[in-house]
Amino acid sequence: MQPETLLERFAYRKRNAGNAGDFIRIKGAKGQLEHDEQAKKLVNDVNEYVGFKCLHYSVTESNGHVEITIAKKIISQEITIGVRTINDTAQAPRDYTHIDEIIEFGKRDTEKKIRIPIVDDEEWNPDLEFIVELYDPNKLEGEDRLPGDDTRCRVTILDEDFPGTIGF
Numbered sequence: 001m002q003p004e005t006l007l008e009r010f011a012y013r014k015r016n017a018g019n020a021g022d023f024i025r026i027k028g029a030k031g032q033l034e035h036d037e038q039a040k041k042l043v044n045d046v047n048e049y050v051g052f053k054c055l056h057y058s059v060t061e062s063n064g065h066v067e068i069t070i071a072k073k074i075i076s077q078e079i080t081i082g083v084r085t086i087n088d089t090a091q092a093p094r095d096y097t098h099i100d101e102i103i104e105f106g107k108r109d110t111e112k113k114i115r116i117p118i119v120d121d122e123e124w125n126p127d128l129e130f131i132v133e134l135y136d137p138n139k140l141e142g143e144d145r146l147p148g149d150d151t152r153c154r155v156t157i158l159d160e161d162f163p164g165t166i167g168f
Contacts, residue, residue, distance in 0.1 A: 049073055049074055049146075050081055050134060050146070051073065051148060051150030052070060052134070053069040055152070056154050056155075056156070059118055059156070059157060059158065061119075061121070062120050064117065065116060066116050067113050068113065068114050068116065068155070069111050069113050070111060070113075072111065078106060079105040081103055081105075081134050082101065083114060083132060083134055084135060085099050085116060085131065085133075086131040088130050089126075090128035092130070095128050096118050096157065097119070099114070099116055102137050114132075124162060125161070128156070131152055131154055132152070132155060133145060133151065
């Protein structure tokens with residue numbers, strides 16, 4: 001028996017999936033997805049002080065920005081870290097705006113959010129990705145990345161522009 005409406009299909013899939021963690025949850029701003037359940041399975045080595053709350057974000061190009069959450073794991077200690085973007089298939093400034101910022105956590109802060117602007121162009125592109133990385137601003141570049149699998153996250157930019165059609 002196949003469900004006919006969208007709500008019936010969703011309920012059918014949820015009942016028959018076995019684990020509700022298989023679904024991608026929509027979080028925060030319109031057009032942004034967090035893939036947190038899947039990402040948790042990939043983390044073996046975590047940083048004991050700070051890390052990304054989610055290791056993979058997806059954002060639609062028309063959303064204009066992606067909001068990423070950095071979590072502080074220790075209480076009653078001040079921490080200063082750097083956060084920067086690294087090109088992958090997405091290139092700054094053509095696809096997103098590069099950031100390189102210093103973030104300070106106070107003693108009572110538990111998380112900080114950063115916004116990375118996404119460029120919305122009119123041309124079709126495949127889905128593109130870039131990396132956001134946490135680093136120690138007091139060390140030399142190249143040796144400054146913070147240890148742990150949760151100090152890097154991947155952002156996928158989903159393009160909603162449709163490719164053109166060829167006609168005769």
